[in-house]
Amino acid sequence: xxxxxxxxxxxxxxxxxxxxxxxxxxxxxxxxxxxxxxxxxxxxxxxxxxxxxxxxxxxxxxxxxxxxxxxxxxxxxxxxxxxxxxxxxxxxxxxxxxxxxxxxxxxxxxxxxxxxxxxxxxxxxxxxxxxxxxxxxxxxxxxxxxxxxxxxxxxxxxxxxxxxxxxxxxxxxxxxxxxxxxxxxxxxxxxxxxxxxxxxxxxxxxxxxxxxxxxxxxxxxxxxxxxxxxxxxxxxxxxxxxxxxxxxxxxxxxxxxxxxxxxxxxxxxxxxxxxxxxxxxxxxxxxxxxxxxxxxxxxxxxxxxxxxxxxxxxxxxxxxxxxxxxxxxxxxxxxxxxxxxxxxxxxxxxxxxxxxxxxxxxxxxxxxxxxxxxxxxxxxxxxxxxxxxxxxxxxxxxxxxxxxxxxxxxxxxxxxxxxxxxxxxxxxxxxxxxxxxxxxxxxxxxxxxxxxxxxxxxxxxxxxxxxxxxxxxxxxxxxxxxxxxxxxxxxxxxxxxxxxxxxxxxxxxxxxxxxxxxxxxxxxxxxxxxxxxxxxxxxxxxxxxxxxxxxxxxxxxxxxxxxxxxxxxxxxxxxxxxxxxxxxxxxxxxxxxxxxxxxxxxxxxxxxxxxxxxxxxxxxxxxxxxxxxxxxxxxxxxxxxxxxxxxxxxxxxxxxxxxxxxxxxxxxxxxxxxxxxxxxxxxxxxxxxxxxxxxxxxxxxxxxxxxxxxxxxxxxxxxxxxxxxxxxxxxx
Numbered sequence: 001x002x003x004x005x006x007x008x009x010x011x012x013x014x015x016x017x018x019x020x021x022x023x024x025x026x027x028x029x030x031x032x033x034x035x036x037x038x039x040x041x042x043x044x045x046x047x048x049x050x051x052x053x054x055x056x057x058x059x060x061x062x063x064x065x066x067x068x069x070x071x072x073x074x075x076x077x078x079x080x081x082x083x084x085x086x087x088x089x090x091x092x093x094x095x096x097x098x099x100x101x102x103x104x105x106x107x108x109x110x111x112x113x114x115x116x117x118x119x120x121x122x123x124x125x126x127x128x129x130x131x132x133x134x135x136x137x138x139x140x141x142x143x144x145x146x147x148x149x150x151x152x153x154x155x156x157x158x159x160x161x162x163x164x165x166x167x168x169x170x171x172x173x174x175x176x177x178x179x180x181x182x183x184x185x186x187x188x189x190x191x192x193x194x195x196x197x198x199x200x201x202x203x204x205x206x207x208x209x210x211x212x213x214x215x216x217x218x219x220x221x222x223x224x225x226x227x228x229x230x231x232x233x234x235x236x237x238x239x240x241x242x243x244x245x246x247x248x249x250x251x252x253x254x255x256x257x258x259x260x261x262x263x264x265x266x267x268x269x270x271x272x273x274x275x276x277x278x279x280x281x282x283x284x285x286x287x288x289x290x291x292x293x294x295x296x297x298x299x300x301x302x303x304x305x306x307x308x309x310x311x312x313x314x315x316x317x318x319x320x321x322x323x324x325x326x327x328x329x330x331x332x333x334x335x336x337x338x339x340x341x342x343x344x345x346x347x348x349x350x351x352x353x354x355x356x357x358x359x360x361x362x363x364x365x366x367x368x369x370x371x372x373x374x375x376x377x378x379x380x381x382x383x384x385x386x387x388x389x390x391x392x393x394x395x396x397x398x399x400x401x402x403x404x405x406x407x408x409x410x411x412x413x414x415x416x417x418x419x420x421x422x423x424x425x426x427x428x429x430x431x432x433x434x435x436x437x438x439x440x441x442x443x444x445x446x447x448x449x450x451x452x453x454x455x456x457x458x459x460x461x462x463x464x465x466x467x468x469x470x471x472x473x474x475x476x477x478x479x480x481x482x483x484x485x486x487x488x489x490x491x492x493x494x495x496x497x498x499x500x501x502x503x504x505x506x507x508x509x510x511x512x513x514x515x516x517x518x519x520x521x522x523x524x525x526x527x528x529x530x531x532x533x534x535x536x537x538x539x540x541x542x543x544x545x546x547x548x549x550x551x552x553x554x555x556x557x558x559x560x561x562x563x564x565x566x567x568x569x570x571x572x573x574x575x576x577x578x579x580x581x582x583x584x585x586x587x588x589x590x591x592x593x594x595x596x597x598x599x600x601x602x603x604x605x606x607x608x609x610x611x612x613x614x615x616x617x618x619x620x621x622x623x624x625x626x627x628x629x630x631x632x633x634x635x636x637x638x639x640x641x642x643x644x645x646x647x648x649x650x651x652x653x654x655x656x657x658x659x660x661x662x663x664x665x666x667x668x669x670x671x672x673x674x675x676x677x678x679x680x681x682x683x684x685x686x687x688x689x690x691x692x693x694x695x696x697x698x699x700x701x702x703x704x705x706x707x708x709x710x711x712x713x714x715x716x717x718x719x720x721x722x723x724x725x726x727x728x729x730x731x732x
Contacts, residue, residue, distance in 0.1 A: 003208045007131055011199060011212055012428040014127045018196035021113075021120055021189070029109045110172050110186060113193075117185035124192055125154055134205040137214035139164070142204045145191065156191075158182035164194055202578045215574045215582070220560045229555065236562045241503060244551035248544055251594050252523045258601040259522065263534040265605060273607055276535055282516055284603075286610040298691035301671065301684060307700035308663075310656065314345050317659045320666075321395050326387040327379040342367050343375035351380065352652035353701060354633035363703065382644065385651035386477075392658045393454045393480040401669045404688045405452045407612060413451045414483040415616040416474055416492055418444040418467045419624045422637040429643040431464035443638060445627070445650050448474040449620045453661055453693045456481040458654050460638075460646040468494040469576075472568030475506055476561060485509055487613045496572065496585065498599070499592030503558045509599060511613050518600055521593040536604070538597070543590050550587030557584065619692065623657070626694050630656055630701060664693050 129150055135143045141163040148161055162170045169190065175181040198204035205214040219225075233239045241247050265271045273285045318324055324341055346367050350360035357376055361369035396402055403409050420436040421443055430441040446467055448457040457474040461467070471492050475483050485507040493510040501508035512518060522529065522538035529537050547554075561568050575585050603610060628636060631653055640646050668688060675681040 004210050007206060007209045008211050009428065010127050010131060011206065011209070014124050014192075015196045015200060016428060017120065017123055018193050021116055022193060025109065025112045025116055029112055110169075113189050114183060114186040117189040120189055120192060121154075128192070128195065129154070132207040134207050134214055134217075137216065138205050139198060139203040142195065142198050146195070149191065154188075156184050156187055160187060162187075164198075165190060200577055202574065211570065211573070213574070215571075215578075218560070218566045218571050218574060220556055220563060220565055222556075225556045225559065229559070232559050232562070233555070236559070237505065238503070238555075238558065238562075241555065241558075244548050248547065251598075255522060255594060255598055255601075258598055259529060259534060259536070259538070260532075262601045262605045263532075263536055266535050267533070271605060274604060279537070282536070282604075284516065284610075286607060286614065289611045289615070297687045298668075298693070299695055299697065301668070301687070302664075302695055302698045303667075304698075308698055309700050309704075310349060311345060313659050313663050313699065314348075316666075317392065317662055321391055321662075323388040323391045326391060327384045330378050330381065339375050339379050340367075340371055343371040344379060346372050347376040347380050348385075348652045348655055350652075351376070351649045352630060352654075352656040354631045354636065354639060354649065356634070356639060380648060380652070382647050382651055385648065385655055389456070389651065389655050389658050390480040392655070392662050393456055396452070396454060396662050396665050397480075399665050399669050401665055401672065401688065402452045404685065405693070407451070411484040412482060413485045413487070413612060413616050414448060414456075414475070414481065415487040415620045416446060416448040416457075416467070416471060417489060417617065417620040417624065418446045418461075418491060419627060420444055420463060421631075422635075424634060424637040424639060425641045427638075427641040427646075429460065429462050429641075429646060431462040433463045436463065443646060446470050446474070447620065447623065447627070447650075447654070448477075449616075449623050450481050450483070451616065451619075453619060453623070454481060455623060455654050455657050455661075458647075458650045460643060460650050466494070467491045468497050469569045469572045471497050471508075472500055472504070472561065472572075475501070475504070476564070476568065487511060487616045489513075489617060495589045495592035495596055496576075497592070498595040499554075499588045500558065500561070500568065502592075502595045503554070504561065508595070509603075509609065509613050511617055515600065515603065518596070520600060521597045536601075542594055546583075546590050547587050550584050553584045554587060554591065557588070619694075622692055622694055626657055626696055627653060629696055632701065660696055660699055661693055664695060668693075 128146065133143060133146060141161070145161045145164050149156070152160075162173060165173075173183050173187055173190075175183065195204060199206070199212055202215060205217075206212045230239075230242065233242050262271075266274055266276065273287075275283045275285075277283065318341070324344055327339065327344055329338065346360055346364055347357065349355070350357045350372065355363075357372050358369055361367065361372050407413070420433070422437055422440055423430045423442050427441070427443070430443050432441050436442060442463045443460050444463045444465070444467070446459050446461055447455060449455050457477045459470060459473065461470060467488070468491070471486070471488060475486055483506055486501065486509065488510045490510070490513040493508075493512055498508050519539040520537070521540050521542050523542050523544070525541055526537050526539065557571065560566060560571065575582055578585070633639075638646060638649065640649055668684065672681055672684060675684065
């Protein structure tokens with residue numbers, strides 16, 4: 001496990017360094033190019049002026065001389081004198097000298113790479129020499145070049161393999177004026193760049209890694225799949241997908257019915273929110289059904305006479321649930337209860353509120369820094385935090401009040417969304433985004449919420465990563481929450497996610513930006529639907545053969561996720577890394593287009609669905625505001641460099657959120673249980689239905705000010721005011 005983690009970190013560093021050097025060299029080259037372009041433009045302007053003022057008049061002069069009665073010898077002498085004067089002209093010499101220098105100073109992009117080679121070799125050479133590459137499942141040209149590099153211990157020569165390079169680049173390794181001269185420094189930096197690109201694209205794979213292995217190694221063992229496929233499909237209620245042709249035929253009939261229903265309503269003008277603007281150009285409006293969450297009437301029943309300390313929330317919830325029991329020692333042999341509860345609370349609050357643990361100890365009473373460090377180092381794992389969150393969520397399921405937030409008590413509508421955070425330390429898990437971080441870097445906290453506002457999963461990802469890869473991870477974390485329908489914004493959507501959610505038993509209902517521009521697909525050509533008089537038409541036809549050809553691999557992919565042999569995000573990131581699109585990826589995307597089209601037709605036809613999607617996404621956006629309020633330390637910038645610690649902070653934050661939500665549920669349940677006035681009880685119930693249980697204005701996250709003892713004149717520091725006033729700075 002540790003070897004795999006360290007290998008991934010080394011490769012992350014390697015890829016990041018090579019990406020950085022490519023970008024910085026490109027910027028440097030562009031800067032020089034535009035500077036030289038400016039000089040060339042200036043030279044051209046000077047030359048044009050010189051031609052107009054000196055050359056053209058002299059050419060006219062030459063014409064008059066040639067027409068003159070001078071002898072030929074005399075004409076030659078006069079012409080030579082004119083040319084000599086032009087050459088001696090200072091402006092001419094200046095232009096000639098400047099242009100010569102410009103041409104000689106032009107630096108090729110590859111020359112710049114070569115100049116940067118030495119400093120890069122120092123940083124990455126040992127990484128390539130020490131990580132274990134998968135020679136069986138990697139491009140042979142790369143494996144050969146790496147073995148050669150290792151055998152020579154990095155001492156490259158002109159006999160080094162160059163097959164891994166593009167043929168046009170290979171020639172650059174030799175000086176144009178000396179074919180025997182081999183550019184070793186250029187070779188090395190190109191060698192490292194190509195290796196980094198090959199690792200990202202899947203041409204080059206590693207053995208001891210979680211994220212950079214061959215795609216095949218992530219999937220369920222092929223022999224196990226062939227032997228146990230039918231049993232596994234039955235175990236996971238996927239038997240209906242065992243036969244590809246039957247699945248396709250069912251979807252074909254279902255999709256054709258959807259096209260018919262939607263178009264009939266359009267023709268009869270029954271869909272009052274749909275407006276056709278031309279062939280396949282339309283608008284769909286969605287009326288609002290709820291008030292802004294910021295003016296939720298539920299707030300008026302919450303405590304107003306005092307603020308409840310966060311520690312009190314933890315103490316009370318723990319007294320009912322005992323969620324601290326989930327925090328076991330990293331070493332299972334150790335006593336699971338060998339940690340102080342106050343140390344656990346302090347560690348969770350420190351991470352969850354983004355307060356440095358050393359600072360947390362200094363601003364707390366009744367606990368030492370050693371106690372907090374011990375608790376965080378040995379008990380505060382992501383596994384323990386996830387289990388504690390699940391325990392709180394499972395407890396709230398017992399409360400009848402939870403049902404008030406559900407539209408259908410037999411279904412659970414969930415949602416997920418990413419929230420950007422700056423990061424104040426160097427991290428391989430951080431990325432650039434000028435829109436969110438300016439010139440800085442940051443991460444995205446991807447969080448999941450259910451219809452009753454319970455936060456059942458979160459993970460921290462690079463801000464540059466697509467959220468869609470992580471949707472399945474959250475849905476598969478169904479220990480406490482089972483999702484039936486899931487919504488995201490556009491960033492969480494992809495056609496592959498449509499395919500996988502359908503096959504895994506979830507309905508996927510994203511809010512897609514400019515959804516009207518999405519292409520509709522069908523099993524027959526567009527003209528067949530046009531003959532039926534449909535106004536809303538498919539644009540493209542589904543490639544059934546592509547799906548059928550890869551159906552067994554699709555089932556193997558889905559069963560790998562179901563068996564939890566690896567996460568869906570790992571599978572998808574490796575699958576989509578291939579530069580030439582993998583056949584399995586193409587087939588999943590094609591299958592997803594069927595499901596996406598079915599959803600889009602329902603989205604157009606069903607105003608209630610559109611409203612429910614908006615409502616659920618409003619809940620996750622409100623939960624993101626909740627996160628910001630709690631995560632106030634260090635100006636809301638992540639303090640932690642590793643993904644593991646970032647996830648610990650995220651899950652600690654989620655534990656605080658779920659504890660407060662649980663307390664709110666208990667508070668209103670208690671209020672309803674004690675209320676004797678039926679009208680008042682009904683009013684509270686209606687407020688709960690129309691509002692949000694996510695309230696935090698009554699919680700004190702920041703501690704208390706102690707004003708006792710002010711009149712005693714006791715000071716924390718005894719400054720010597722007389723000496724301070726007498727002190728003078730010496731002149732430098």
